[in-house]
Amino acid sequence: QFKRIPLPKQSKDELYQMGETFNNMIELLEVNYEKQGQFISNASHELKTPLTVIESYASLLKRRGKDQPELFDESIQAIHSEAIRMKDLTQQLLLLARNEQHWLLEKEEIHLNEVVKEAVRSFEKAYNREVELKQETEVVINADLQRFKQLFFILMDNARKYSEERIVVKISSSKDQAVVSVTDRGIGIPSGELEKVYDRFYRVDKARSRKTGGFGLGLSLAKEIADAMEATIALESVEGLGTTAKISLPLSDSH
Numbered sequence: 001q002f003k004r005i006p007l008p009k010q011s012k013d014e015l016y017q018m019g020e021t022f023n024n025m026i027e028l029l030e031v032n033y034e035k036q037g038q039f040i041s042n043a044s045h046e047l048k049t050p051l052t053v054i055e056s057y058a059s060l061l062k063r064r065g066k067d068q069p070e071l072f073d074e075s076i077q078a079i080h081s082e083a084i085r086m087k088d089l090t091q092q093l094l095l096l097a098r099n100e101q102h103w104l105l106e107k108e109e110i111h112l113n114e115v116v117k118e119a120v121r122s123f124e125k126a127y128n129r130e131v132e133l134k135q136e137t138e139v140v141i142n143a144d145l146q147r148f149k150q151l152f153f154i155l156m157d158n159a160r161k162y163s164e165e166r167i168v169v170k171i172s173s174s175k176d177q178a179v180v181s182v183t184d185r186g187i188g189i190p191s192g193e194l195e196k197v198y199d200r201f202y203r204v205d206k207a208r209s210r211k212t213g214g215f216g217l218g219l220s221l222a223k224e225i226a227d228a229m230e231a232t233i234a235l236e237s238v239e240g241l242g243t244t245a246k247i248s249l250p251l252s253d254s255h
């Protein structure tokens with residue numbers, strides 16, 4: 001708690017206004033402090049869970065591994081998958097931190113059709129999932145390629161995690177915007193949660209998310225990347241039917 005300047009009740013002169021501005025700034029600082037504290041506590045908690053699992057399996061192996069070799073497979077599998085979970089979380093945290101440092105955008109001319117096609121192909125291979133690519137138009141944008149790929153990947157990854165059927169990716173344009181949409185026919189997001197999914201560490205269903213591997217950081221990072229590159233993200237979803245995530249970016253002037 002920071003100290004506020006006591007404001008006189010009667011006069012609202014310049015001094016009063018300065019005091020008021022100062023108090024507003026204090027207010028913002030406090031909110032920031034609280035958010036940061038919350039973030040660190042969430043992150044530590046998420047790291048602690050896999051660490052606890054790793055620790056208990058390791059100590060089980062230490063105590064009984066020699067006498068009961070049948071424990072080996074289960075333990076190593078658990079240790080391995082929890083270590084991967086920790087690695088994923090660390091990677092996402094690093095991306096968040098890097099984005100916060102406002103790294104310079106490296107804008108270049110991107111032929112979206114090619115880039116998306118390539119990304120979709122490697123996605124299909126990596127996850128053995130079928131993706132339908134609809135290309136309504138050829139679009140060219142001026143943007144940071146790495147960031148666009150990160151953004152696109154987060155949306156594809158969510159479609160993969162929360163649906164089983166084929167994912168549809170569409171490239172189109174409207175007015176001066178290029179639009180890339182990712183549609184899945186998965187579990188969808190309840191309408192009351194649509195606003196909240198952008199919050200850091202927010203997950204609609206924590207228990208289920210733990211199985212699918214999410215930490216609730218993907219969309220918050222996507223939103224931050226989008227803001228940095230003058231793009232917008234929009235989610236449309238019907239619970240039980242599926243979700244469409246749309247990225248809109250300004251079309252390149254020269255095209």
Ligand code: ADP
Nearest residue numbers: 158162188197203204214215216217218219243
């Ligand atoms: P996570 O890594 O947990 O997927 P995100 O920030 O990307 O984190 O998403 C937050 C939450 O929003 C998810 O935990 C999930 O509950 C919900 N969500 C996001 N995308 C989808 C989707 N395509 N279908 C259903 N639910 C989704």
